[in-house]
Amino acid sequence: MLFxxxxxxFCFLPAVLAGWWVLRATPARLTFLTLASYFFYGWWxxxxxxxxxxxxxxxxxxxxxxxxxxxxxxxxxxxxYSLSFNLAILGFFKYYGFFADSVDRVAGAMGATTLLPTLxxxxxxxxxxxxxxxxxxxIDIYRGLVRPAKSALHFSAFVAxxxxxxxGPIVRYADIEDQFAALKTRLSSTQAALGIYFFAIGLxxxxxxxxxxxRPAAAFFDGPAQHGLLPACLGVLGYxxxxxxxxxxxxxxxxxxAHLLGIQFPQNFNSPYKAVNISDFWRRWHMxxxxxxxxxxxxxxxxxRGSLGxxxxxxxxxxxxxxxxxxxNWTFVIWGLYHGVLLAAYFVAKRRGWVPxxxxxxxxxxxxxxxxxxxxxxxxxxxxxxxxxGDLAGLHGLGSAQSFPLxxxxxxxxxxxxxxxxxxxxxxELEPRPRYAYALAVMLVASVLLLGGASPFLYFQF
Amino acid sequence: MPLRRGWVRSxxxxxxxxxxxxxxxxxxxxxxxxxxxxxxxAWRSFLSRFLLTVVxxxxxxxxxNYFVNPEGLYGTHLVPQILWGARPQKAVMLKSVQPPPEALxxxxxxxxxxxxxxxxxxxxxxTFNAGVDSAKAEDFYILLRYAVEQAHLRPKLLILGCDVExxxxxxxxxxxxxxxxxxxxxxxxxxxQHWRWQTFTKLLSHQETQLAVESLYKSVRRKTxxxxxxxxxxxxxxxxxxxxxxxGRQDLQREIRFTIDxxxxxxxxxxxxxxxxxxxxxxxxxxxxxxxxxxxxxxxxTRPAVEEGLRQHGYEERxxxxxxxxxxxxxxxxxxxxxxxxxxxFGGDPSHFYDGxxxxxxxAPGLIAKMFPVRAxxxx
Numbered sequence: 001m002l003f004x005x006x007x008x009x010f011c012f013l014p015a016v017l018a019g020w021w022v023l024r025a026t027p028a029r030l031t032f033l034t035l036a037s038y039f040f041y042g043w044w045x046x047x048x049x050x051x052x053x054x055x056x057x058x059x060x061x062x063x064x065x066x067x068x069x070x071x072x073x074x075x076x077x078x079x080x081y082s083l084s085f086n087l088a089i090l091g092f093f094k095y096y097g098f099f100a101d102s103v104d105r106v107a108g109a110m111g112a113t114t115l116l117p118t119l120x121x122x123x124x125x126x127x128x129x130x131x132x133x134x135x136x137x138x139i140d141i142y143r144g145l146v147r148p149a150k151s152a153l154h155f156s157a158f159v160a161x162x163x164x165x166x167x168g169p170i171v172r173y174a175d176i177e178d179q180f181a182a183l184k185t186r187l188s189s190t191q192a193a194l195g196i197y198f199f200a201i202g203l204x205x206x207x208x209x210x211x212x213x214x215r216p217a218a219a220f221f222d223g224p225a226q227h228g229l230l231p232a233c234l235g236v237l238g239y240x241x242x243x244x245x246x247x248x249x250x251x252x253x254x255x256x257x258a259h260l261l262g263i264q265f266p267q268n269f270n271s272p273y274k275a276v277n278i279s280d281f282w283r284r285w286h287m288x289x290x291x292x293x294x295x296x297x298x299x300x301x302x303x304x305r306g307s308l309g310x311x312x313x314x315x316x317x318x319x320x321x322x323x324x325x326x327x328x329n330w331t332f333v334i335w336g337l338y339h340g341v342l343l344a345a346y347f348v349a350k351r352r353g354w355v356p357x358x359x360x361x362x363x364x365x366x367x368x369x370x371x372x373x374x375x376x377x378x379x380x381x382x383x384x385x386x387x388x389x390g391d392l393a394g395l396h397g398l399g400s401a402q403s404f405p406l407x408x409x410x411x412x413x414x415x416x417x418x419x420x421x422x423x424x425x426x427x428x429e430l431e432p433r434p435r436y437a438y439a440l441a442v443m444l445v446a447s448v449l450l451l452g453g454a455s456p457f458l459y460f461q462f
Numbered sequence: 463m464p465l466r467r468g469w470v471r472s473x474x475x476x477x478x479x480x481x482x483x484x485x486x487x488x489x490x491x492x493x494x495x496x497x498x499x500x501x502x503x504a505w506r507s508f509l510s511r512f513l514l515t516v517v518x519x520x521x522x523x524x525x526x527n528y529f530v531n532p533e534g535l536y537g538t539h540l541v542p543q544i545l546w547g548a549r550p551q552k553a554v555m556l557k558s559v560q561p562p563p564e565a566l567x568x569x570x571x572x573x574x575x576x577x578x579x580x581x582x583x584x585x586x587x588x589t590f591n592a593g594v595d596s597a598k599a600e601d602f603y604i605l606l607r608y609a610v611e612q613a614h615l616r617p618k619l620l621i622l623g624c625d626v627e628x629x630x631x632x633x634x635x636x637x638x639x640x641x642x643x644x645x646x647x648x649x650x651x652x653x654x655q656h657w658r659w660q661t662f663t664k665l666l667s668h669q670e671t672q673l674a675v676e677s678l679y680k681s682v683r684r685k686t687x688x689x690x691x692x693x694x695x696x697x698x699x700x701x702x703x704x705x706x707x708x709x710g711r712q713d714l715q716r717e718i719r720f721t722i723d724x725x726x727x728x729x730x731x732x733x734x735x736x737x738x739x740x741x742x743x744x745x746x747x748x749x750x751x752x753x754x755x756x757x758x759x760x761x762x763x764t765r766p767a768v769e770e771g772l773r774q775h776g777y778e779e780r781x782x783x784x785x786x787x788x789x790x791x792x793x794x795x796x797x798x799x800x801x802x803x804x805x806x807x808f809g810g811d812p813s814h815f816y817d818g819x820x821x822x823x824x825x826a827p828g829l830i831a832k833m834f835p836v837r838a839x840x841x842x
Contacts, residue, residue, distance in 0.1 A: 006663040189505035196512060219730045219775055227774075403774045405723055432508035441515035449523070449668040 001043040003253045004206055006451055012040065013257070016162075020261055026183055030157040033261070037160035041126070044166075048124040051089060052160065058085045059134040060155045063141045067148040075142055082138040086131040093124055098328030126166030128325055132292055134159055137173040139296055146174045154180050163257035167250050169268040169288035176263070184262035191259050197430045198256030200444040205249030207447035209418070212411035213242040214455055216404045221378050221388075228399015232391030238408060239378050240371045241415035244273065247286070252425050267426050273370070273419040276362035277355065278342045281370055293322050308351065312344035319343060326377070331385060335376040342369055524665040532673035533637070535661060541681035548574075548594040548692075549638040552605070553645055555696060556592060556613040563590035563615060567696070568605055569623025570597040572762040572819055574698035576623070576826045584834040587619055591696035596636060599628055599739040603746040604639065604648040610753060612644055620750050620757045621833070624788055625819070626764070626781045626803075627728060629743070631736035637664075650738075697823075703816055712816065721818025722771035729775035735783050740791070747795035757797035758833055759788055763805050763825070768818035800832060808832040 001008050016036045023029045042049050062082035066075045100117065107113070137155070140146040149155035155173075158180065164171050184191075220227065220235025227235070251268035258265040268288050275281035282290045298318040304311040316337065323336015349355050356362050372392075379385035390396055401409075430436060529540045534547045548571075565587040567576055571594075578589035592605050602622055609615045627633070639646050640657045664670050680702075692698050706712050750757045761784070769777055785801060792799040805812045805821075808828040815821045 006666070007659075189502050189509055193505045193508050193512075196509070215727050215730045219726070222733075231774075402771070403726070405726060432504040434508075434511055437508045437511040438515055441512050441519065444516055445519040445523070448520070448666055449671060452663065452667040452669060 001040050003250065003257070004203060004447075004451060006448075009448065009451070012036075013260075017260055021187055024185060027151075027153060029183060030153045030180075033162075034153065034157045034160050037157070037162040037165060040162040041160065041165060044125050045122070048122075048127075051093075051124055051127070052130055053156075055086060055089060055131060055134055056156050056159045057152075058082060059138050059159075060149060060152050062138050063148045063155070066138060066141045079138055079142045083135060086135050090127060090131050093122075093127055095324075095328045129168050129170060130159055130165060132170050132289075132325075133164070133172070136170070136292065136296065140172065140174060146172075146177055149173065149177075150181065161258075161263075163254040163261070164265060167247075167254075168286075169251055169254060169265055170292050171265060171288070172292075175266055179263050187260070187262055191262060193432065194430065195256045195259030196444075197440060198252045198259060198425060200256070200440045200447070201425050202249040202252030202254075202256060203447040204443040205245040205252065207450045208443070209411060209415050210242045210246035210249060211450065211453070211455055212407050213238045213245075213415065216408040217242050217378075219403065221384070222380065227388075227391050228397045229391060229394045230401050231399045231403065232388055234401055234404050234408075234412070236371060236375055236388065236392065237416070238404075238412055240273075240374050241412065241419060243374065243378075244269075244419060245415060248425075255425075269424065270426065271419070271424045273367055274363060275366045275370075276359045277350075277366055278339070278346045278369060279350075281366055282339075282343070289322070289325070293318050297321060304347070308348060311347055315343040315347065316340035330382055331376050331379055334382065334385075335373055338373050338376060342373075520666060523671055527665045527667075527670045527674045530674040530677050532670065532677040533664075535637070535664065541677055547638060548698075549601075549636065549645055550643070551692060552592050552594055552696060553608060553613075553643075555692065555694075556590065556605075556609050556615065559590055559694065559696075561588060562613075563588045563695075564617055565589040565619035565621065566606070566609060566615075566617050567591045567593060567621045567623070568597065568602050569593045569621075569762065570625050570628075571595045571698075572625060572821070573621075573623035574696075575700075575821065575823045576621075576829065577697055577823050578695040580826045580830050581619075581621065584830050585619060589619075589695065591698070593623070593696070593698070594636075596633075597625075597628070598630060598633065598636070599736075599742040599746070600635060600639070600649065603742045603749070604645050606746055606749060606755075607648045608645055610749075617755050620755050622746070622757065622759045623762045624759060624784070625762050626777065626784050627732065629735040629739040629784055629787065630728070630732050631734050631739075632731040633728065650742075700816075700820075707816075714816070717817035718765060718767050718771075721765075721768050725768065725772055725818070726775050729772050729777055729780065732776060732780055735780075735787060740787060743787075744791050744794070747791055747797050750797070751795045757792070757795065758800070759792045759797050760800040760829070760833070761785060761788060761803045762819070763802055763807075763810065763815075763821065765812065765815045765818045766804070771818075798833075802829060802832070 001012060003009075016033075019032050019036070020029060023032055038049055038052075041052065059082050062078045065078040069075050069078070137146070137149075137158075141148055149158065158171075158173055158176050159165075161171070161176075217235055217238035220231060221239065248269035255265045255267075266288055268286060270284040270287065272281055272285035275284050298314055301314040301317060302310060303314060306314075317340070319336045319340030320333065321336070323332045323334070323339070326332045326335070346355070356365070372389075375388050375392075376382075376385050379388060391399070528536050529538050531538045531540065563578075565578075565581055565585060567573055567578065567581065567589065574591060574593040576591060576593075578591050581587070581589040592609070594601055594605070606620065609617065634640075635649065637660070639649055640660065691701060703712075747757055747759075769781075781803065785803075789799050791797075800808075802808050805815075805825070808825075808831070810821070810825045810828045814824050
C-alpha cells in the first residue's frame with residue numbers, strides 16, 4: 001500500500017488511528033499495530049510476509065540470547081547467527097540475480113557455459129530497510145547499547161511499524177524502546193498537528209513537485225539515446241530534484257504518521273543540497289542510512305583513527321557497500337565508489353587545507369559533484385551513464401528542450417529554489433496560526449486531487 | 463422536466479446551506495483561536511480549522527464533480543456531458559439500428575469520422591461505425607462479441623482501425639468497461655469489483671475536477687448545445703469543432719501542441735506491447751474468422767509533427783512493434799492489413815487533420831478507395 005493512495009488516506013489510516021487510540025491496553029495496542037502493519041505490507045504481496053516474520057523471529061531470539069549470556073563466545077555466536085540470517089535473505093533476494101549474471105558473463109567471456117541458473121526473483125519490498133532495522137537491534141544488544149525487547153510483541157511492532165517499514169527512515173530499537181515502554185494513551189493536539197504538518201508537507205513534496213518532474217526525467221533516462229547538452233542538463237537536474245522531493249517527502253510522511261501514533265522518528269533529510277562539502281552532504285542526505293553505515297561499518301573498520309590511506313580505504317569500503325545496498329547493479333557499485341572517492345578526496349583536501357573557504361563555492365562544487373553522481377544512480381546501465389556524461393560534456397551537440405513540458409520547466413526552478421533557499425520541514429516552526437492550517441489544508445487537498453496519477457516512491461525499489 | 467429542475471434546486475440549496483453553516487462555524491473557531499494562541503487549545507483550534515477546511519474542500523470538489531458529472535459516471539446531469547460515453551451509447555445503437563448492419567467499423571475516435579455511407583458505396587454492405595474513444599484491443603473483442611451474441615448481428619465485414627497505442631502495456635482498461643455491464647461481461651478478467659471504489663476516487667481527482675470546470679465553462683458559454691453527437695449509423699459529428707471551424711477560430715498549431723503534450727505521458731508509460739492486448743486482438747481476428755467475417759485492419763494516420771514530437775518518447779519503436787504485430791496477427795487469420803499511418807499512403811491531404819491525430823471526414827474516401835480498389839459489391 002502506498003502512502004500516496006486513496007485507500008491509504010481514506011481507509012487504512014483513519015481505521016488504524018481509530019483502533020490505536022481507542023484501545024487502552026499496551027498488548028492489545030501493539031498487537032493491533034503489528035497486524036495493521038502486516039496488512040499494510042501484505043497489501044503489496046502477502047507471500048513475502050513470512051520472510052519478514054522469520055527475520056523478526058530470528059532477531060528477537062538472537063537478541064534475547066545475546067542479552068541473557070555472559071559468555072563472549074555465546075554472545076558472538078548468536079550475533080553471527082542473526083547477521084548471517086539477515087544478510088543471507090538480503091543476499092539471496094537482492095543480490096543473487098546480480099551475482100549469477102556477473103559470474104555467467106565472466107564465464108561466457110572465458111568461453112564457459114552458464115555456471116549459475118537465473119531465478120528471476122521478485123525483490124521483497126522494503127527488505128533492505130527492515131533487515132537493517134533488525135540487524136541494528138542485535139548489534140546494539142551485543143554492544144550493550146540497548147536492552148532486549150520487552151516482549152516479542154514489542155519487537156514485532158518495532159520491525160513492522162508501517163510508517164517506516166518499506167522505505168525508512170531506518171529506525172533503531174534504541175529510538176523506539178522508551179517510547180514503546182510508555183505508550184501514550186492520548187494524542188495531544190500539538191503532536192497531532194505536527195503529524196498532520198509532516199504528512200501534508202511530505203505528500204505535497206511528492207505529489208506537487210517530485211511527480212511533476214518524474215515523467216520527463218524518466219523519459220530522458222529511459223528514452224532513446226542521443227539527446228544533447230540541454231536536455232541532458234534538464235533531465236539530470238530533474239532527476240536530482242525529483243529524488244530529493246520524492247524521498248524526503250516519503251520520510252516526512254513517515255515522521256508525520258509516527259507522530260499521529262504518538263511516536264517520534266529521527267530526521268532523515270536536512271536540506272542536503274545546501275551542503276558545503278561532500279562530508280556535509282552525507283550528514284544531511286538519508287541521515288538514518290548514513291549514521292547506520294557510520295556506526296555499524298565505518299567505525300568498526302577503523303573509522304578515521306588510522307593513517308590517511310587507511311581512512312580513505314575505510315571510506316571507500318563503506319560507500320561501496322552503501323552503493324550496493326541501494327541496488328544490485330554495477331551502476332550502484334560505481335555510484336558508491338564515486339562517493340567513496342569524493343569523501344576520501346575531501347578528507348585528504350581537508351587535512352592539507354585545500355578546502356575552499358567560501359561556503360557558496362563549496363555548495364556549488366558539492367551540488368555539481370552530487371548531481372553527476374546521480375547519473376550513475378539512475379542510469380539503467382553503465383553504457384547509458386557514459387552516454388549521458390557525453391551529453392553533459394557537449395559531445396552530442398546542444399540538443400533541444402522541446403520534449404520537456406511546461407509543467408516541468410516551471411517545477412524545476414521552483415524545486416531548486418525550495419531546495420537551495422527555503423527552510424526544510426524540520427526547520428520551519430509550525431505555529432497554531434489559522435493561515436498555516438489553511439495552507440496545509442490546501443496543500444493536502446491539492447495533493448489528494450493528484451493521487452489518481454501518483455507513482456510509487458523511488459526508494460521502494462531498494 | 464419541472465421535477466428535474468426542482469431536484470437540482472433543492473440540491474443546490476442544501477449545498478449552499480451547508481457551506482454557510484461551515485463558514486459560520488469556521489468564524490467562531492477563528493475568534494476562539496486568536497484568544498488562545500500558543501496553548502493546547504490553540505492547537506486544537508488549528509486542527510479543527512485544518513480538518514474543517516479539508517473536509518469542506520473535498521465535499522465541495524466532490525459535489526461539483528458529482529453534479530456536473532463531466533464523464534457521465536453518476537447519473538446526474540446538471541450541464542451537458544463533456545465527454546461523450548461512446549461505449550454504452552454505441553452498444554445501445556448496435557442493438558436497435560435498423561436495418562441491421564452487415565459491416566462494422568471499429569477503432570478509436572480517429573475512425574469515428576469515417577462515413578459508413580462511403581463503405582456502403584464501396585462494398586454494398588450496410589455499415590455501422592462502432593468506433594469508441596481511446597479504443598484498445600479489448601474494445602474490438604468486446605464490441606464484436608457483443609454485436610454477434612447480444613445484438614444478434616451477422617456482420618460480413620469488419621474494419622479495424624488501430625492506433626499505435628492499441629496495445630499499450632500500462633493504460634488500464636477503459637473506465638466504462640470496469641462497470642458491471644453487458645460489455646464488461648466479455649472481458650476476460652472482470653474489473654467490476656473496483657468500480658465503486660474508482661467511482662468514489664474519481665470524485666476527488668484532478669482530472670475529473672478539471673473536466674467539471676471545463677464543462678461548466680463551456681456550458682455557460684454555449685448553454686446546452688451538445689459538444690458532439692452520433693448519427694444513426696454511428697458516424698460521430700464533432701459539433702464543437704464544426705462550430706469552431708465555421709467561426710474561423712481553429713488554431714491547428716495549438717491543437718498539435720496540445721496533442722503532443724497530452725500524448726507524451728502516454729508514450730513515457732508505453733514501454734512495450736501488452737501481451738494481454740495482443741491476445742485480445744488475436745482473439746478478435748480468430749472470432750471473426752470462425753464466424754466467417756472478413757476483416758480488414760489498418761493503422762490510423764498521425765500527423766508528422768506529432769510523430770516528431772513523440773519521437774523522444776519511444777513513438778517510433780512502438781510504431782514499428784505495433785505494425786509488425788498487426789501484420790503478423792492479420793496474416794495468421796487471413797485478414798488484410800494496410801499501413802495508413804501517413805496521410806500520403808492513401809492519398810489523404812495532411813491539411814485535413816483538425817488536431818494532431820484526428821482528421822475530418824474528407825479522409826474517408828481515400829482510405830476506403832485504398833481498402834476496396836474495386837468498388838461496389840466487393841464483399842458479398
